Amino acid sequence: DEYIDHIVRFLDVMGPGAHVVAVCQPCVAALVATAVMAQGDHPARPRSLTLMAGPIDARVNPTKVNELATSKPIAWFERNLIASVPWRYPGACRRVYPGFLQVAAFMSMNLERHVSAHRKLFTDLARDDRASALATAAFYDEYFAVLDLTAEFYLETVQKVFQQYELPLGTLEWQGRRVEPAAIRRTALLTVEGERDDICAVGQTVAAHDLCPNIGPAKRGHHLQAGVGHYGVFNGRRWESQIYPILQNFIRAND
Incomplete structure (x- = not known):
């Protein structure tokens, strides 16, 4: 709840017109924050939301990471x-x-x-x-530049995202209220996945579109990048030459 609240407060301080880009695990929190802001008709809800290689629905094409999470x-x-x-x-x-x-x-x-x-x-x-x-x-x-994660955040993520699949199953709550991604209508949605991603498999991020059926076709997009793994979705040559231009154009189109 605190992480989602932080995103909401951050957007509130920035004011209307912001664009949110989330990479890997924060994709879940970013989608939830956008949903709760839409549910509350918050004036600072983002104009666009880009989710990159994030486990929106970890049931899809489970990887070794997913299998470990469910095996213990x-x-x-x-x-x-x-x-x-x-x-x-x-x-x-x-x-x-x-x-x-x-x-x-x-x-x-x-x-x-x-x-x-x-x-x-x-x-x-x-x-x-x-x-x-x-x-x-x-x-x-x-x-190798990896920060420690607080125990509370890590354990809640494992349980809610990788074991109980609360967001795709519609059981996730924030501050006692049910989170409803279907409430998102005005925020444009772009998802990006890597063809060879063995951490967050193909299909886990694009699942966000199924959870947000009320976003119009003109305000949604998906890009599957050939030849890259998880890290290559947001770093390296293909990110710079192929993925970033798509992200940039999507944000500009919805600004």
């Missing part, structure tokens, strides 16, 4: 993946899902590819191919 009870995640921040760091004793565990989980899904990339990095350095080496190093500098 929520108590297992709390017991095995939640830790307290050490006393010598800011936020001492706060319970979090540590960033290093998130990185380890991401890398384990494509371990051979990451090992190969690091072998190539050292080979490029040995050959004094600085341009190629720096490109690989820059990618991993960003890939």
Whole structure:
């Protein structure tokens, strides 16, 4: 509730005319925030909402991430993946899902590819191919830059999004009120997915359109990007040359 409330308050402060772009897990909260603002006829509801590689309906084409979420009870995640921040760091004793565990989980899904990339990095350095080496190093500098997640946010996300599917099943509530995406009429909706996404599979994000039947055809769009995985939806060459122009044009068309 707090995260959704934060988005609503943020848009309220910005005022009418904003456009929202959500990537990965925040897609659910962004769609919910837009829905509750539409339900309340909020004047600052966004003009457009772009959802990129987000688990709107995690039942569709389940990935290893989805299978893990449904194979264990929520108590297992709390017991095995939640830790307290050490006393010598800011936020001492706060319970979090540590960033290093998130990185380890991401890398384990494509371990051979990451090992190969690091072998190539050292080979490029040995050959004094600085341009190629720096490109690989820059990618991993960003890939490894993962923040801790608060335990409450992580556990609620696992339970509500990946185990109970509350949004697509119509059971999700915000501040005691049922969330109704069908209330969205004036906000344009664009969804973007990656053909090779093995974290948020094809079909999980575009499912948002089924939940928002009252958005007119002229105010909705979907783009399936060929040849990219999860990270490539919002980073890299195809993002810059193919996906971003679509996003930019969609926002301009609905401004």
